[in-house]
Amino acid sequence: MAGNPERRAALVDAGVEVLAREGARGLTFRAVDTEAGVPVGTSSNYFTSRDDLLSQIDARLHVRLAPDPDVVADLLTRPKDRSLVKALMHDLTARATHDRTGYLGLLEMRLEATRRPELRASYTQSVRADLEEGMRFHHEAGLPGGDETVMVLYLAMLGLLLEHLTLPGVLEGALPGTGVPEALVERIVETIVPATEPRGTGPH
Incomplete structure (x- = not known):
């Protein structure tokens, strides 16, 4: 998996935006990539699955x-x-x-x-x-x-x-x-x- 921590944090924050706006059903890697303004497929290089993304969103929100x-x-x-x-x-x-x-x-x-x-x-x-x-x-x-x-x-x-x-x-x-x-x-x-x-x- 990709290891750029700044990019990962930006993707997780983009995931928060998508989750809050569209609900969990709208939380896809493509939606996160679009929200973050990165090429399609970027998120899949940083998260093993949608569950992994949700877990990292949970951890990020505890910090925020x-x-x-x-x-x-x-x-x-x-x-x-x-x-x-x-x-x-x-x-x-x-x-x-x-x-x-x-x-x-x-x-x-x-x-x-x-x-x-x-x-x-x-x-x-x-x-x-x-x-x-x-x-x-x-x-x-x-x-x-x-x-x-x-x-x-x-x-x-x-x-x-x-x-x-x-x-x-x-x-x-x-x-x-x-x-x-x-x-x-x-x-x-x-x-x-x-x-x-x-x-x-x-x-x-």
Whole structure:
């Protein structure tokens, strides 16, 4: 297989564009070549199969949508309370909104996984690893709440981003005074994440 890493990355990003725009059924090597502006047959020199391309798209999207380590490090200098969880969720929302194509690509991967057992197994493992990493981060950062808090927060944010990036009109104006998505992030965190008890006010 061809070994030019820059060309491979460009082809994978082109695959993300095709996946988000046309769905998994439209993700062909020819479509990727056209999107990337390269000669027909180029993609087949870089990926052993369509499954290989989907696997590399999954890995690439984890990089594209990952938090900036410097941003996270700065946020973690704040008190480890509910307001910090809000800031982290706002950062998540901003990243998904900024790379809407990437997030839609993730959603298309989920849909394709429902149709193909082999992809479902690998993609379930990938998403489960993300959830477990979120639990680990939450615990090690000393944020309020436990694993159940993280799981419910994950599900709520997944639903918010799904609506916001696909059918934003569903949420717009549904609750008076609730903006989309910023104010809803605030509501979600306040509802799910327990408030940190001020020092000195606990049981004696």
